[in-house]
Amino acid sequence: MKTQDILKNIREKNNLTQEQFAERINVTRQAVSRWETGETQPNTEMLKVLSKEFNVSINTLLGAPRQLFCQCCGMPLGDDAMISREIDGTFNEDYCKWCYTDGKFVYTTKDSLLDFLISHMPNPENTPDAERRKMFDSHLSQLKHWK
Template structure:
């Protein structure tokens, strides 16, 4: 079944018109029509958003090969010279490739390491950009045997659980996808604790033409200004650095659901 047919079937099952689906994923009805007719295909991040909106497994929209694949890195076993992994007793393990599993042990410890190792090969095989390849693997790997359910056990697996740090001396902004020991200018930096925007900031977050627009009505004086606005998704973090006497505004291309934050020295980290 083609990607277009899968989208159309899932849309109809969800009881949505093309126009309603378009509104939920921030595109035009014509774009949805082109996907379903096979005239064009949605990008990797759009497929992930479609999967969430249509409540279907993201793997069903990623055009994955039918061949059995390594349940650690996702590489199909029909790749030439693809070795099977080996158990501790030397027997063959049919679930994992030899690059990921050897003598009963995994050769890498985390998702990030697997993604970094395999992105160049995926780019070469598919023509994806580096960003597309990372996004693709970030969607596929959590569905595999080794990583299934890992999101709940590994804080770094979901970037929505990441942390921001700000140096009180120089104003440097740092971000991490997990727990780190962060220092700057001799200061030990603690992760910022976000609070809900219960009237703290006069902010407006909207979506138009596939872009998320953020505007905060803030004085932005030299003594009181926002340092950054950030959008945090499952596998992508975007940060807009702000400066005094400029408008507190940011625009982020939609790449799936995300949380939006703003930080200022007087208001702290606020989830908008």
């Protein structure tokens, strides 16, 4: 989906006219109209405003051009409900809400996350814990948070 369609859908989902939408984010109705026709796109700062005001990640506003993965545990962030937030409520698209909550990391060490994974991840093949730990560690070591 294109940004122009996403913005129009957000506006309509909130039962707002272009003028009401514009007032809510302090732009002109004409700016909203140009966004919805694809003539222009919101700039970076406006994307942040839209994200916060309408509870939608910037990645979603841009039509999800990239697949997001938690940079702590590696989980795919398939929808905005899984994405972490900063204390001010803005999205932090680098982490899932289970690894990063209220502006803080839940797992302060890689070992604490590895302990959690070993105890909670299914092990249908009964792979020894030491082998599983090594496999998880190898994967986690490639993520931004643990580099």
